[in-house]
Amino acid sequence: MNREDFPIINDNLIYFDNAATTLKPNVVIDAIDDYYKNYSVNIHRGEYDLSFKADQAYANARLTVAKFINADEKSIVFTKGTTDSLNMIVDGYFKDHLNKDDEVLITKSEHASNVLPWFNLAKTNGIKVSFIELNDDLTLSLDNIKNSITDNTKVISLAGITNVIGDIRPIKEICELAHSKGILVVEDGAQSVPHIKTDVKESNIDFLAFSGHKLCGPTGIGVLYIKPSLIDEFKSVEFGGGMNESFDSVDEVYLKEAPTRFEAGTPNIAGAIGLASAIKYIESIGLDKIHEYECELKEYLVSKLSNIEHIKVINPNTKSGIIAVTIDDIFPQDVGYYLNKYNICVRTGNHCDKLLKDLIGVRNTLRISLYFYNTKEEIDKLVELLSDKNKIISEMI
Amino acid sequence: MDSSTKREVILEHYQNPVNRVTDDVEGYVKVNSNNESCIDNINLFIKFNDNKIEDIKFSGEACAISTASTSIMIQNLIGMDIDEALDYINNFTKMLNDEEYEAKDFKDAVVFDETYKQANRRTCVTLPYKGIIKAIEDYKK
Ligand SMILES: Cc1ncc(COP(=O)(O)O)c(C=O)c1O
Numbered sequence: 419m420n421r422e423d424f425p426i427i428n429d430n431l432i433y434f435d436n437a438a439t440t441l442k443p444n445v446v447i448d449a450i451d452d453y454y455k456n457y458s459v460n461i462h463r464g465e466y467d468l469s470f471k472a473d474q475a476y477a478n479a480r481l482t483v484a485k486f487i488n489a490d491e492k493s494i495v496f497t498k499g500t501t502d503s504l505n506m507i508v509d510g511y512f513k514d515h516l517n518k519d520d521e522v523l524i525t526k527s528e529h530a531s532n533v534l535p536w537f538n539l540a541k542t543n544g545i546k547v548s549f550i551e552l553n554d555d556l557t558l559s560l561d562n563i564k565n566s567i568t569d570n571t572k573v574i575s576l577a578g579i580t581n582v583i584g585d586i587r588p589i590k591e592i593c594e595l596a597h598s599k600g601i602l603v604v605e606d607g608a609q610s611v612p613h614i615k616t617d618v619k620e621s622n623i624d625f626l627a628f629s630g631h632k633l634c635g636p637t638g639i640g641v642l643y644i645k646p647s648l649i650d651e652f653k654s655v656e657f658g659g660g661m662n663e664s665f666d667s668v669d670e671v672y673l674k675e676a677p678t679r680f681e682a683g684t685p686n687i688a689g690a691i692g693l694a695s696a697i698k699y700i701e702s703i704g705l706d707k708i709h710e711y712e713c714e715l716k717e718y719l720v721s722k723l724s725n726i727e728h729i730k731v732i733n734p735n736t737k738s739g740i741i742a743v744t745i746d747d748i749f750p751q752d753v754g755y756y757l758n759k760y761n762i763c764v765r766t767g768n769h770c771d772k773l774l775k776d777l778i779g780v781r782n783t784l785r786i787s788l789y790f791y792n793t794k795e796e797i798d799k800l801v802e803l804l805s806d807k808n809k810i811i812s813e814m815i
Numbered sequence: 816m817d818s819s820t821k822r823e824v825i826l827e828h829y830q831n832p833v834n835r836v837t838d839d840v841e842g843y844v845k846v847n848s849n850n851e852s853c854i855d856n857i858n859l860f861i862k863f864n865d866n867k868i869e870d871i872k873f874s875g876e877a878c879a880i881s882t883a884s885t886s887i888m889i890q891n892l893i894g895m896d897i898d899e900a901l902d903y904i905n906n907f908t909k910m911l912n913d914e915e916y917e918a919k920d921f922k923d924a925v926v927f928d929e930t931y932k933q934a935n936r937r938t939c940v941t942l943p944y945k946g947i948i949k950a951i952e953d954y955k956k
Contacts, residue, residue: 751854751878755936767854781876782854815825815879 419711420703421791432762432796437581437609437740437787439631442696446634449695453688460684462660476687479694480677486697487626488617489643495680496690499640500608501531503627504575506642506680507604508535510655511625512573518544521570525550525558526773527580532606533773536575546570549773555735556777557585563592567599574603578610582774582785583733584740586614590621597622602648608632612789613712613738615705618643630689635696639689642680649676656682708790712739715788715797722801729804732778739788742778745810750784752814753804759813760803821926828923829879832886834872836860843872844954848946850938855881859946863954867896873943880930880939887923888943897951904944911937 421427423443433441453475461476463469484491497503516522522536526549536547550566553559563574574596579586589605596603602624607616611626612633618626626643630636644652654661654673661682663672673679700708719741720734728746745753750766757764765785768775775781786800804810816824839845843860857875861868871889892900907924909916913931921928927940 749876749878749882752880755878758935811826812822815822815829815883 419790421793423699424791427791430761432760432792432799434786434788434792434796434800435763435765436789436792437632437785438765439637440612440634440789441791442636443634443699445699446636446692446696450636450688450692453691458688461687472687475691476685479690482694482697483641486616486701487611487643488619490646492649492676493618493644493646495642495644495677496685497627497640497642498638498686499629499631500606500627501640503640503642504531504604504606505535506655507625507627508539510653510680511644511648511651513539513543514653515651516543516545516572519546519570520572521546521548521568522573522575523548523550523563523566523571524575525552525580526777527552527556527558527583527585528575528577528773529581529606529608531608532575532577532604550574552777556583556733556774557736558587560588560591560595563595567596567601571599571601574601575606576604577606577608578616579613579738579740581609581740582742582783583736584609584738584742584787585733585736586610586738589623593622593624609738609740612700613705614709618645624648630693630696633693633696633700636689636692639686639693641693644676652676652680654679654682658682660684703790709738711790712788713737715739715792715794716741718794719786719788719797719801722797723804726801726805728807732783739792741786741788742783743786744780744783745804746807748807748810748814750782753784753810756810756814757800757803760799762800762803816925816928818929821929824923824926825879825883828883828886832873832882833889834870835886836872836874838874840872843870844950846946846950846953848942850881850942855939855942857881857885857943857946859885859943859950861947861950861954863897866898868892868894868900871947877942878939880936881942884924884927884940885943887926888947891922891924892947897954900947901951904948908941908944911940 424441425444426441457468457471459468459472461473480491480494484494539545540547551562576587578589593603604625605623607626607628611628624645628641630639661674661679663674665671716739720731723729723731730744732742754764754766767782840860843862846859849856855877857873857877860872862870871893873885903919906916906919910928930937930940
């Protein structure tokens, strides 16, 4: 649906790499263009009209993000993206709140950006990073979380939707369980926020990270959500202009209120404006409708692939638009090159989940990730190309 | 060589590569080669003797082009002395980049004489060469 909104989409391009990044609709491109063409000045300088306009646009962008996930504005920090937000969560909060032998629980299907900041903290603070066991189908059950919790567990950090298996985690139930034991929960929302409704008040999540570019917004902008009761304890990670109230000496530095004290330097103004317009665009279509349609497309694709002998779908049953497959005897990257000859974009490799290889038994897969602008006709074309193994082999080089 | 013959040669080397092993080889120098933007990852095992490349084996996972390129490289370099090998690699790389090169007897490696037209696959071909150059330089020291 809504294909006409995307200038890049044409009959010659089939884009199935939406978990990596999404295409940009005209409304987003126009909003960014409008800022650069018509009021490309800095914020926090209210003396002149143009700056006031930029200020307002930036503040409105924050408001749009806040409403989108049902948060208060002061809980919304603009960052560079999910990775930046997750690092800020670890550096700004947990570095000071975790001690040696405290434990963080993650899983082997987390993205590198939700693994390495914790590994790094383990190196510097001596915390322990443990893995919650996954079910046979690589999904996560509440029981397994329950069984993994120890007296030392202080944080559970999980993707809302994982980027290879595509399973949706029950964040609300996980928060209930964790909070009953005094454990905080971090949600890596990179794949969930663009595809399913996220309501931070309903889920009661403590921290949330997501990226603009995976929800039809620009690159270089993302969001960090901090629960209101945790803001005071959350330290600024970067210092400089824009975030301070005044300073005279080392001992006399006064910072602005949150969220401004988390945004040092000139922020990504165009990015925030573009993100807000992407969010409004997504809302105008409706996340429920988007999710339902993606699941319908996935079911359609999985049912067709299941008739092809040389293809194995790793995650046929998860309810999202992500499908990971292997093809007998053919290196996934070669299939990627083959599909490229027909202008089909897919992702091959380990998708930044380097820990998952032990569990799926193969190091690399081919991933097809869908969004609302994909169609059954595109899927038919893909399936047709994948169904002939000899054709793949003869055309992959 | 016409393009269908080239494809056959590449496929043959991909499906039946020369000197592929699954474990590390004792007594050989080991170098790893991987590409930043893709998932190819191979180990080369080289046996030098008196400034000569006496033997090369490899292990790892890589795409058809990388695997075939590795196999062909191994076939061509075994037996060369190291300066001869560097000269060969230098000319081969020039061919790959569509620069002027001295025509050498590239044998099966001529299958890559038009790869410069596909920029995204050139890195697949060069993968094993990155490793061997490093190993030779280390050996020279
Ligand atoms: C689950 C998950 N977490 C984190 C990230 C990192 O996002 P970014 O590269 O936008 O920081 C990604 C993106 O691939 C992802 O899929």
